[in-house]
Amino acid sequence: MKLFMKIMASVGIMGVVLATSGFAQTTLKDAFKNDFLIGAALNEAEFAGRNTNTVAIVKAQFNSISPENALKWESIHPRQFGFNFGPADAYVAFGQKNGMFIVGHTLVWHNQTPKWVFQSDQGSRTVERKRRPVDRDILLQRMSNHIFTVVGRYKGIIGGWDVVNEALNDDGALRQSEWEKIIGPDYIIKAYQFAHEADPKAELYYNDYSLENEAKRNGAIALVRKLQAAGIPIAGVGLQGHYKMDWPTNNQVDETITALSKLGVKVMITELDLDMLPPATKSQAAEVSMNFALRAELNPYTNGLPAAVQQQLNQRYADLFAMFVKHRDVVSRVTFWGVTDGDSWQNNWPIKGRTAYPLLFNRDGRPKPAFNAVLQLAAAVVP
Numbered sequence: 001m002k003l004f005m006k007i008m009a010s011v012g013i014m015g016v017v018l019a020t021s022g023f024a025q026t027t028l029k030d031a032f033k034n035d036f037l038i039g040a041a042l043n044e045a046e047f048a049g050r051n052t053n054t055v056a057i058v059k060a061q062f063n064s065i066s067p068e069n070a071l072k073w074e075s076i077h078p079r080q081f082g083f084n085f086g087p088a089d090a091y092v093a094f095g096q097k098n099g100m101f102i103v104g105h106t107l108v109w110h111n112q113t114p115k116w117v118f119q120s121d122q123g124s125r126t127v128e129r130k131r132r133p134v135d136r137d138i139l140l141q142r143m144s145n146h147i148f149t150v151v152g153r154y155k156g157i158i159g160g161w162d163v164v165n166e167a168l169n170d171d172g173a174l175r176q177s178e179w180e181k182i183i184g185p186d187y188i189i190k191a192y193q194f195a196h197e198a199d200p201k202a203e204l205y206y207n208d209y210s211l212e213n214e215a216k217r218n219g220a221i222a223l224v225r226k227l228q229a230a231g232i233p234i235a236g237v238g239l240q241g242h243y244k245m246d247w248p249t250n251n252q253v254d255e256t257i258t259a260l261s262k263l264g265v266k267v268m269i270t271e272l273d274l275d276m277l278p279p280a281t282k283s284q285a286a287e288v289s290m291n292f293a294l295r296a297e298l299n300p301y302t303n304g305l306p307a308a309v310q311q312q313l314n315q316r317y318a319d320l321f322a323m324f325v326k327h328r329d330v331v332s333r334v335t336f337w338g339v340t341d342g343d344s345w346q347n348n349w350p351i352k353g354r355t356a357y358p359l360l361f362n363r364d365g366r367p368k369p370a371f372n373a374v375l376q377l378a379a380a381v382v383p
């Protein structure tokens with residue numbers, strides 16, 4: 001509690017303005033080297049080395065990387081008998097070359113999974129037969145083949161896998177995905193069993209958004225307990241961290257990390273970014289299927305962030321990192337979902353064509369005041 005009080009006093013949770021002038025004298029990975037890994041999700045232009053400016057930031061600031069899309073089923077296994085390992089191999093090679101902790105994202109998800117996975121015999125000539133849903137046994141075979149091929153290829157190289165991603169509804173019940181409807185609830189245990197067999201040394205994670213809401217968090221706790229009861233060595237739970245400026249509150253983050261730590265697993269912030277644009281919906285969910293038409297009032301900062309909004313972003317990031325440092329004993333990694341504001345998926349979700357400012361580096365690849373606010377927080381509170 002003493003450390004927490006020191007943290008809250010130093011960053012002025014009640015809104016004391018953080019001085020963000022001056023150039024940062026250290027890097028994110030060095031500032032938190034005794035607390036947790038600091039990571040970023042990379043797109044192909046970055047890990048393939050085409051975006052040299054952003055690559056320089058990644059090498060200097062981060063010690064962990066996640067693949068924004070390269071290891072998703074639609075990218076690496078687009079056809080039933082055809083794998084596309086190029087981008088994933090380049091991603092892994094980037095991580096190895098730069099001595100990074102390499103995350104695998106993600107093996108079993110309801111999104112970005114090709115239709116063929118859930119359709120019956122792909123060899124049949126009739127369209128009707130092709131579209132008939134696959135049965136449980138064949139879908140389990142396909143899941144097994146995918147996981148053993150992909151996890152096996154990077155065995156001993158990828159340090160941890162988001163084995164199952166976003167399996168829960170907001171109320172904590174299982175999402176009625178094709179996986180759940182065709183195989184049944186045990187698709188989750190099967191996925192972790194296959195992944196563990198494919199690479200017994202890789203850490204296995206469950207990853208989801210909005211676990212800061214109690215009902216969904218309780219669903220995740222039940223899911224982890226079920227995996228543990230089945231003998232699955234689940235190593236951690238990923239809080240995605242697609243946060244708003246006013247949600248979740250510090251207390252909700254605090255309670256969530258505390259509750260998950262009682263499971264005896266690591267807690268990771270796996271996809272951190274802040275959405276400070278006017279909401280198109282009241283939902284807090286980072287539900288990728290949401291999509292709304294672009295309206296001027298929902299996209300107010302096309303010419304840059306006003307100083308007052310910038311300051312709110314600085315304070316919000318400082319407050320969040322104060323919480324992560326408070327829980328440094330269980331928080332093992334904090335990963336940003338992208339490097340620069342221009343990279344962010346938020347420029348096109350839930351509204352295509354927005355100008356978003358969710359990360360610590362601006363569109364020119366320069367540190368934003370929020371970057372300095374995080375480093376100043378670290379200087380003030382990291383023991």
Ligand code: G3I
Pocket residue numbers: 068069111112165240271286288345
């Ligand atoms: O690859 C195609 C390309 O061929 C095509 O020309 C282009 C234009 O339509 O689309 C490309 O696919 C896009 C894909 O990213 C790869 O760039 C999809 O349209 C686009 O929808 C997809 O968005 C990704 C999103 O997941 C999809 O669900 C985002 O980049 C990615 O940041 C986002 O990441 C997810 C995490 O995996 C899970 N948690 C939520 C998070 C945010 O949605």
